[in-house]
Amino acid sequence: xxxxxxxxxxxxxxxxxxxxxxxxxxxxxxxxxWYRQNSGRGLVHLILIRSxxxxxxxxxxxxxxxxxxxxxxxxxxxxxxxxxxxxFCATDDNTDKLIFGTGTRLQVFP
Amino acid sequence: NAGVMQNPRHLVxxxxxxxxxxxxxxxxxxxxxxxxxxxxxxxxxxxxLQKENIIDESGMPKERFSAEFPKEGPSILxxxxxxxxDSAAYFCASSTLGVNTEAFFGQGTRLTVV
Numbered sequence: 001x002x003x004x005x006x007x008x009x010x011x012x013x014x015x016x017x018x019x020x021x022x023x024x025x026x027x028x029x030x031x032x033x034w035y036r037q038n039s040g041r042g043l044v045h046l047i048l049i050r051s052x053x054x055x056x057x058x059x060x061x062x063x064x065x066x067x068x069x070x071x072x073x074x075x076x077x078x079x080x081x082x083x084x085x086x087x088f089c090a091t092d093d094n095t096d097k098l099i100f101g102t103g104t105r106l107q108v109f110p
Numbered sequence: 111n112a113g114v115m116q117n118p119r120h121l122v123x124x125x126x127x128x129x130x131x132x133x134x135x136x137x138x139x140x141x142x143x144x145x146x147x148x149x150x151x152x153x154x155x156x157x158x159l160q161k162e163n164i165i166d167e168s169g170m171p172k173e174r175f176s177a178e179f180p181k182e183g184p185s186i187l188x189x190x191x192x193x194x195x196d197s198a199a200y201f202c203a204s205s206t207l208g209v210n211t212e213a214f215f216g217q218g219t220r221l222t223v224v
Contacts, residue, residue, distance in 0.1 A: 035215075042215035048212055096166050102151065
């Protein structure tokens with residue numbers, strides 16, 4: 001079963017703009033992770049945020065987690081054409097496996 | 111340290127044949143996950159294995175699909191008597207300590223059933 005739902009499904013922006021993607025999930029979690037997938041490739045891990053953390057940064061990425069609302073957001077600042085990809089959130093669902101959302105397809109135009 | 115290696119990258123099978131997909135996890139990783147992805151969709155969990163053990167196969171169809179992760183050698187996802195609906199990208203991921211750590215993904219095997 002799908003745990004996470006990303007919003008929006010697709011997002012198009014110009015280079016230099018910020019991109020915000022949201023993820024909602026259904027059950028309690030131990031951690032939430034964000035991954036990027038370039039077309040036809042495997043997934044690349046971006047950030048892991050634990051349930052007791054509220055915000056985490058990595059370079060141009062900022063992730064927030066609101067466990068009361070069961071939601072997370074991924075912000076990419078000063079986007080580049082190379083950021084064009086699909087972005088997925090994944091949660092552990094308090095089980096032994098990562099459950100992925102449906103993804104946000106980000107297109108960054110030069 | 112090589113990443114997660116999957117082979118073959120592309121596999122074409124006729125209906126009724128068997129497909130064997132291989133995954134070599136990163137060195138030192140004993141947790142392996144298999145996922146399936148249809149075009150424009152997210153990843154669907156299939157099975158979670160540790161060395162010589164299937165931990166969770168709740169996402170894997172009961173018939174025709176099997177998975178193993180032997181003491182020596184790669185993890186194998188086996189699909190018997192393939193049908194057109196099995197056409198998809200199959201991704202393998204490995205991690206050191208399971209779900210609470212970063213998972214590293216292979217490049218996937220794209221299975222096409224003709």
